[in-house]
Amino acid sequence: MFLLILVLLQLSLIFAIYNILDDQYKNQFIIGSIIFCLLEIRLIGTFLDHEAERVVNQLYERHGDIDKNMSNTSYNPYDPEAQQYVYKKQLIAGFGNTQLGKESLKGVIKSAEPVGPIVYNSSGIPTFAKKNNTAIVIIHGFTQSPNIFRDLIAHLEKTYNADIHAPLLKYHGRDLRSFSQMNTENIKSELIKYFSHPHFKSYSKIIIIGHSFGAALVTSLIPHLDHIKLPIKQLILYAPAFYSFLAESYTLNNTQLNLLSIFFRQYFNYAFLGGDWNADRISDVSTFYIFDEADSSLRYNSTNAIRELMNFDINNRNMIAQIPSTYNVDLIMPKNDERINASKIISEFGKLPNVNIHSDEEIDQGTPNLHLKNSKAFYSLIDSIVRPII
Secondary structure, eight states, rough: OOOHHHHHHHHHHHHHHHHHOOHHHHHHHHHHHHHHHHHHHHHHHHHHHHHHHHHHHTTOOBTTTSSSSOOOOOOTTTTTHHHHHHHHHHHHHTTOHHHHHHHHTTTBBOOOOBBOOOEEESSOEEOOOSSSEEEEEEEEETTGGGGHHHHHHHHHHHHHEEEEEEEOOOOSOOOHHHTTTHHHHHHHHHHHHHHHHHHHHHSEEEEEETHHHHHEEEEEEHHHHHHOOOOEEEEEESSSOOOOOHHHHHHHHHHHHHHHHHOOOOOOOOOGGGOOOOGGGGHHHHHHHHHHHHOOOOOOOEHHHHHHHHHHHHHHHGGGOOOOOOSSSEOOOTOOOOOOOHHHHHHHTTTTTTEEEEOOOOGGGGGHHHHHHHHHHHHHHHHHHHTTTT
């Protein structure tokens, strides 16, 4: 509102000055006014970007924040329980190597860390170790973290004798500056490195669950997973982010993103560019709080990140047709998804002989994530797929 009032006042002033100028100066005045307004808009956008970074940085506690003034939180880094919490997260992030884990967790939001199996020895000291012969790996979606699946993870841990793993994708779960540098090829490389770790070769069965961008990533990585020769028994692809409505209007949306980043700002939350916070789409209050607590959201999107997401979609959707018949795949595709073309996804996966499609589930009351609003139905569906394998 403030910006709108400012713009209207300036336009009124420019119009008034224009009317009293001699004709010989009017063209130069218009050109100068346009340049001034563009520079002013860019300056305001830069200020808003810095303010967004500052606000988001204050929302969450992060690894490496021990020396910062955190008066708005009850977290005490010198408390033994807090120290053990950090130590366990470092073990998981480093596959047992706490030094590597510490490095990889720098700047990561507490609650957004990767998930993995922890075993306690006879002295009560936690170690990162395989507990079962089956592993379930969950790959989260765009802008999110493993924490979005914390209730599903708890359900799986309680129900099955399986180790639950959930990596934090590169550029995610940190801050806006990191997220704005998103590069999907680097994310793929990190995920290949993750699955190549010797730890996963010790399992006799692996089930991979991918959500949205995570499901699309898994699809694009199948040739690499084949090369690693992991014992993957099942892929569960939950609303894979192919054929998104953003990418389907690529030229228009890419132009808008370029104009926005050049002339105004790089962080935004405009729904027409897919940058709105997912919780804004939730009309049910109880579900809003469930999502808000689980999301660890940065509240803004990035022009570069959205552009990367669209390009990834367009460049990798052909990988659907290349899924080998040796893979067992279950597609969970809510038919009223607001971000991707569900009918197109169902059509493309329906051409494959080895895919079971679950498309009767709907996103209820505007909830962007089926597993949060309809968790019982979602867990039941996951159980029906997982139980026969384990």
